[in-house]
Amino acid sequence: xxxxxxxxxxxxxxxxxxxxxxxxxxxxxxxxxxxxxxxxxxxxxxxxxxxxxxxxxxxxxxxxxxxxxxxxxxxxxxxxxxxxxxxxxxxxxxxxxxxxxxxxxxxxxxxxxxxxxxxxxxxxxxxxxxxxxxxxxxxxxxxxxxxxxxxxxxxxxxxxxxxxxxxxxxxxxxxxxxxxxxxxxxxxxxxxxxxxxxxxxxxxxxxxxxxxxxxxxxxxxxxxxxxxxxxxxxxxxxxxxxxxxxxxxxxxxxxxxxxxxxxxxxxxxxxxxxxxxxxxxxxxxxxxxxxxxxxxxxxxxxxxxxxxxxxxxxxxxxxxxxxxxxxxxxxxxxxxxxxxxxxxxxxxxxxxxxxxxxxxxxxxxxxxxxxxxxxxxxxxxxxxxxxxxxxxxxxxxxxxxxxxxxxxxxxxxxxxxxxxxxxxxxxxxxxxxxxxxxxxxxxxxxxxxxxxxxxxxxxxxxxxxxxxxxxxxxxxxxxxxxxxxxxxxxxxxxxxxxxxxxxxxxxxxxxxxxxxxxxxxxxxxxxxxxxxxxxxxxxxxxxxxxxxxxxxxxxxxxxxxxxxxxxxxxxxxxxxxxxxxxxxxxxxxxxxxxxxxxxxxxxxxxxxxxxxxxxxxxxxxxxxxxxxxxxxxxxxxxxxxxxxxxxxxxxxxxxxxxxxxxxxxxxxxxxxxxxxxxxxxxxxxxxxxxxxxxxxxxxxxxxxxxxxxxxxxxxxxxxxxxxxxxxxxxxxxxxxxxxxxxxxxxxxxxxxxxxxxxxxxxxxxxxxxxxxxxxx
Numbered sequence: 190x191x192x193x194x195x196x197x198x199x200x201x202x203x204x205x206x207x208x209x210x211x212x213x214x215x216x217x218x219x220x221x222x223x224x225x226x227x228x229x230x231x232x233x234x235x236x237x238x239x240x241x242x243x244x245x246x247x248x249x250x251x252x253x254x255x256x257x258x259x260x261x262x263x264x265x266x267x268x269x270x271x272x273x274x275x276x277x278x279x280x281x282x283x284x285x286x287x288x289x290x291x292x293x294x295x296x297x298x299x300x301x302x303x304x305x306x307x308x309x310x311x312x313x314x315x316x317x318x319x320x321x322x323x324x325x326x327x328x329x330x331x332x333x334x335x336x337x338x339x340x341x342x343x344x345x346x347x348x349x350x351x352x353x354x355x356x357x358x359x360x361x362x363x364x365x366x367x368x369x370x371x372x373x374x375x376x377x378x379x380x381x382x383x384x385x386x387x388x389x390x391x392x393x394x395x396x397x398x399x400x401x402x403x404x405x406x407x408x409x410x411x412x413x414x415x416x417x418x419x420x421x422x423x424x425x426x427x428x429x430x431x432x433x434x435x436x437x438x439x440x441x442x443x444x445x446x447x448x449x450x451x452x453x454x455x456x457x458x459x460x461x462x463x464x465x466x467x468x469x470x471x472x473x474x475x476x477x478x479x480x481x482x483x484x485x486x487x488x489x490x491x492x493x494x495x496x497x498x499x500x501x502x503x504x505x506x507x508x509x510x511x512x513x514x515x516x517x518x519x520x521x522x523x524x525x526x527x528x529x530x531x532x533x534x535x536x537x538x539x540x541x542x543x544x545x546x547x548x549x550x551x552x553x554x555x556x557x558x559x560x561x562x563x564x565x566x567x568x569x570x571x572x573x574x575x576x577x578x579x580x581x582x583x584x585x586x587x588x589x590x591x592x593x594x595x596x597x598x599x600x601x602x603x604x605x606x607x608x609x610x611x612x613x614x615x616x617x618x619x620x621x622x623x624x625x626x627x628x629x630x631x632x633x634x635x636x637x638x639x640x641x642x643x644x645x646x647x648x649x650x651x652x653x654x655x656x657x658x659x660x661x662x663x664x665x666x667x668x669x670x671x672x673x674x675x676x677x678x679x680x681x682x683x684x685x686x687x688x689x690x691x692x693x694x695x696x697x698x699x700x701x702x703x704x705x706x707x708x709x710x711x712x713x714x715x716x717x718x719x720x721x722x723x724x725x726x727x728x729x730x731x732x733x734x735x736x737x738x739x740x741x742x743x744x745x746x747x748x749x750x751x752x753x754x755x756x757x758x759x760x761x762x763x764x765x766x767x768x769x770x771x772x773x774x775x776x777x778x779x780x781x782x783x784x785x786x787x788x789x790x791x792x793x794x795x796x797x798x799x800x801x802x803x804x805x806x807x808x809x810x811x812x813x814x815x816x817x818x819x820x821x822x823x824x825x826x827x828x829x830x831x832x833x834x835x836x837x838x839x840x841x842x843x844x845x846x847x848x849x850x851x852x853x854x855x856x857x858x859x860x861x862x863x864x865x866x867x868x869x870x871x872x873x874x875x876x877x878x879x880x881x882x883x884x885x886x887x888x889x890x891x892x893x894x895x896x897x898x899x900x901x902x903x904x905x906x907x908x909x910x911x912x913x914x915x916x917x918x919x920x921x922x923x924x925x926x927x928x929x930x931x932x933x934x935x936x937x938x939x940x941x942x943x944x945x946x947x948x949x950x951x952x953x954x955x956x957x958x959x960x961x962x963x964x965x
Contacts, residue, residue, distance in 0.1 A: 191701075194502045194917035196900045200640045202397060202937065203907055206351050213297060213393035217365075218287060220387045221259035223252055225288045232286055232319075232366060234327050240275040247371060248283035253385075255305055256347075261285060261386035262365065267374040267382060268606075272615045277603030279547070280371040284319075287365045287389070290322070292791075294359040297391040300352045303384040306342050310378030312516055314342040318352060319366040324460050326358025332849050333928075334940040340907065341914050343744065353937040355396040356927065357453035365389070372912065373606035375518055376946040397904075398549075400927060402457040402794075402892050403427050407481050409463065413889035413902025414496060415487030417965045421878050422488070423812035424463040424476055425793050425890065434463045434478040439485045445470065450478060454791040456833065457932075462793050477646055484903045490965055496888070496901050496918075497562065497573060497958050500951050503918035504555065504580050507948065509547065511583070517897065521611040524747070526602075528593035528622040534612075535599060535620075538587025543909040543945040544605040549591045549598060550628060551747075553635035555952030556584035560642040562959040569962070577955075578642065582650075585639045588632060589657055596629050596664030597622035607912070612903055627677045629665035630685040633658045637692035644696075655696060662689055666705070677749075678734035680716045680742050683709045684752025691759050707769060711755045712736055716778055724836035730783030731801055740811045743800035746850040746922070746942075747858040747949055751866075756782050758866040774870075781867050781876050788879050790833055794891065795882030797860050799845040802829045804838055820848045827929040844926045844933075852922025852943035854897065857883045858953035865960040877964060884957055885919065893935050897921060898954075899946075906937065909945040919946035920954060 198204050208388040218225070230248040231243035248265030255262075265283035273280055306314045320336045322328040328336030335356060342348045367386060374380050398405035404427045411424035429450060436446035446468040450461050463476060471489035475482060506514065512518045521536040524547075540557070541548040559581035591599035602620040609616055636658035644651040665686065686709045694702035715736035718729045732742040732753055744750055754777065761773045787798045803809070809825045820828070825846050832842035844853055861883035868876035882890070887897045889904075896902025900917030908921045925943040927934040938944075 190514060192303035193506045193516065193851050194900060195609060195772045196905070196915060196917050199442055200903050201905045201907070202895065205904065206353060206394075206937070207349060213295065213392055215391045216388065216576040217391050218389040220261040220389065221252060223250075226250065228260065228359060228594065229284045229286045232321065232364065233257065233285060233329065233331055233367070234321060234323055240278055241274050242273060242279070242281040245281065246279050248369075251283050255385045258299045258387045260305070260387045262383055262385050263369060264381070264383045265369050265371065267371055267380045268616065269371065270615075277618055277907075278605045278649060279373070280334065280606070282368050282370050284366050284368045285386070288779050289362050289364055292362045294362050294391060297393045298355040298396050299351055299353045299394050300365070300390070301349065301392055302389045303347055303387050304342060304348055305347050306344055306382070307385070308344050308379070308382045311374065311441065313912060313914040315345050315370070316340050316342055316384065317368040319368060320354060320357060320359065320362070321364035321366070322358045323363045323503065324361035326360050328358060333851065334849070334943065335938070337940045338938045339909055339911055341910070351778055353396045356399050356934070356936055362477060370911075373608060375607045376609050377518075379631045380693055397937060398893055400934045401890040401932055403460065404892055404894060408894055409476055409478065409481055410484055410890055410892065410894040411476065411486060412885040413484065413486055415489065415492045417492060417881070417961075418469050418471065418488065418490055419965065420881050421466045422468065423466065423793065424466070424483070426461040426463065426478065426481070429461050429478045429481055435478055436465050436468060437477055438776070439473040445474070451456065453793060455794070456790045457794075460793050462771060462803040470936060491569075491962075493884070493958055493961055493965075494570060494573060494626040497955065499898065499918035500920070501559070501576050501918065503916050503920075503946070503951050504539055504584070504915045504948070506913055507539040508583060508919055509538055509540050509545070517607070520610070521604065521608055523608050523612045523617045524604060525612070525617065525619045525937055526591060526593070526599045526622055526666060527619050528595070528597040533590075533595055533899060535591050537590055538584055539948055540880050540913065541601070542947045543911055543941055544692065545601075545607075545912050546602060546604045547556065547599070547602045548948070550587055550600065550631045551948045551952065552584045553588050553631050555948050555955070556581040556588065557635050557638050558952045558955030558959065559584070560638050562955050562962065564642060565959050565962050574949050578646075581639070581642070585635065585654065588635055589653065591622070592632065592657065592661075593622045595624060595686065596661065596668070596680055597624050598628040598632060600625065600628060605912075613738045626665045626669065627682055627685065629661040630682070630689045633662035634685060634689035634692055636661065637689065637746075637881065638698050640696050641692075657695055658689075658803055662693060665689070678742055680713060680734055681713045681749045681752050683716075684749070684756040687713070687756035687760060688752070691763055694763070703764060706760055707764070710757060710769070710773065713757060713794045714772055714776055716742070716753070717779060722836075722839075724839055726835045727833060728783060728801065728841070729784045730779035730781070730786075741801055741803060741809055743802070743845065744859075745845040745847040746852070746855065748856040749913060750856070751859045751863040758870050761870060777867050777870055780863070781871055781873055782862055784867070784876060784879060787841055794845055794886060795879055796843065796891075796908050797857055797864070797879065797883055798841055799907050801835065801839055802832065802846055804840060820846060824848065824929060828931070831931045843931050848867065850942050851925035852945075853925070854887065854923030854950040855919055855947065855953060857886065857923070858950055858957060861951065862956045862960075865957060869960060869963070872894050880957070881961070887954070891924065893924075893932050895935065897923065906944070907937065907939045907940055909941045916946060918951070920950040922947050923950065
């Protein structure tokens with residue numbers, strides 16, 4: 190039986206936090222009496238209610254004892270007896286709220302307590318805690334997810350919980366809450382649960398680095414997974430003693446390389462850089478600079494293979510409708526899709542995030558990454574290729590399953606609870622399929638690739654995928670002519686149209702698909718900034734959302750910004766003898782010029798900036814048509830002007846303009862795909878290195894010295910995966926910013942969306958591994 194991988198708990202930031210020396214300590218409540226406690230629904234100082242079901246309290250609160258300790262016992266049902274008013278979401282909350290009389294907690298930066306959960310029949314237990322501050326920074330801020338923290342607990346035993354919050358306002362604390370969210374239960378598990386809480390304390394410790402570009406004093410940030418033999422190899426530090434560093438072989442402690450520590454001042458700050466690029470002997474090593482020593486890492490070929498297997502494990506654990514050992518049984522057999530009079534069960538594929546939602550487009554994207562990578566690995570690593578093809582098949586079955594007549598397809602569907610699997614009662618969810626050209630292009634693209642990937646191993650599946658791809662493409666072409674009113678930027682639609690057409694051309698050899706690809710590519714070319722703009726810092730090569738060039742193309746969150754340039758790279762590779770090929774190549778070269786220009790502003794990390802923004806109110810309002818942005822005009826302008834000024838109107842931001850939905854992994858990794866494909870086309874080694882930096886950022890070479898892949902590298906920060914628990918190989922939505930700033934912010938606080946595990950960045954990781962495997 191295939192089982193999920195297990196994390197080494199001592200490599201998590203949680204474990205390290207619990208080993209820290211406590212330099213100040215104060216008990217807030219021993220949980221022995223009800224004074225100052227109140228059972229409530231969700232409490233918000235701003236009055237914001239995310240869901241109507243959160244308004245009323247559920248459950249009970251009593252004060253009793255367990256194991257000789259006084260405890261506050263929260264008891265709750267897992268559902269209510271009435272239909273959920275918030276479609277797809279849970280049934281409400283049970284909150285134990287502790288009142289505080291405007292206390293100043295600034296002398297402390299951590300809260301701790303012990304908790305014993307009693308969830309009969311449950312495999313995963315999640316708890317939320319909330320800080321209430323009625324000061325300059327009002328908390329909680331439910332819109333930008335500040336002041337909330339989720340933890341995964343071990344069932345039927347005592348758990349010691351700590352929450353570091355040095356970056357949060359706490360000069361006027363009025364409350365602290367312990368909250369359970371009613372998210373159902375699996376069949377066979379109890380619908381009644383309880384928590385016992387005791388010994389609520391306020392503490393002060395030396396907190397981890399959470400905000401800013403410069404690393405923690407005397408800390409070396411590096412790629413925890415390691416470095417490819419042929420790549421540039423650098424680590425970044427601040428405050429190191431001495432003038433030199435050593436690279437030391439782990440097996441025998443021998444110094445194999447020594448170099449001078451370089452000091453550099455860049456746009457983001459002053460750093461020490463440790464460069465060992467010239468060293469190219471395979472092995473496991475660590476860096477030492479006086480009394481500062483890193484954890485071990487690898488230098489070699491195929492260093493990324495272990496991350497591939499871990500990310501594949503993430504997808505296995507996220508399977509919907511499949512019994513995942515230790516996580517859940519067959520689930521959501523009463524989750525349905527509908528188009529006109531057609532209704533069918535649509536469990537399957539992968540749960541899309543830390544909740545249990547589904548997104549057929551993200552499923553297709555991820556499956557494409559698996560299939561393309563498997564085709565590259567089938568000779569070099571057939572075992573890993575087989576794992577990827579098996580997982581991709583599970584995803585592609587869902588892509589096919591969620592098709593209806595007339596080209597209708599399921600898009601994103603919210604689901605945030607365990608159901609009983611029985612059709613015909615109050616926990617059933619039925620979502621409507623939609624007719625949308627983008628859904629059809631994505632379907633055609635992924636199904637054409639699946640036809641190629643499984644052609645020899647499963648001819649029947651090949652036939653099914655190919656016919657579905659042809660049908661979806663025809664439906665998409667019929668819809669795309671009237672797509673100007675849709676939310677997806679036209680250039681994104683042009684990009685996926687070209688890619689879908691080219692995949693169909695490759696598998697069918699029908700010239701009509703190549704002709705369609707060339708037609709849509711013309712619109713991409715017309716949407717690029719080719720002239721040098723009259724700015725103080727002129728930059729060109731970026732794209733607009735459409736050929737009218739009135740809105741710059743970028744994403745705030747769930748990015749597809751790779752589509753236009755990947756389309757041109759693929760088209761150039763397929764039809765380099767076409768008369769228009771020089772235009773495609775020129776566009777790729779201009780894009781490379783753009784990437785080279787903007788990457789200089791984020792050194793020494795080389796994190797690719799989110800893009801160029803206009804502070805013009807008209808353009809901001811057009812940009813705001815995407816509901817994932819959610820900013821008020823003034824908020825967006827402040828964020829833009831906190832970026833790097835290029836002219837009075839235009840600014841370069843490291844991070845997107847955003848509001849509620851924050852986190853930049855999907856943006857970085859999507860852009861990295863475009864960068865690496867362009868590096869391959871142009872044989873541009875510097876561009877290749879820029880692409881590598883995006884990968885290294887995610888495994889520790891970032892200001893926080895944290896690997897963002899759970900179970901890979903060191904100091905992994907907890908991620909929001911409230912329903913499926915901690916998953917080896919998961920990636921979060923990503924590093925965010927605090928408020929309207931434009932500097933990295935990745936606090937210990939664990940909340941959706943920035944810390945939430947998502948299929949999209951994990952799938953993007955596999956996209957990048959395909960190209961890096963070819964290069965390495």
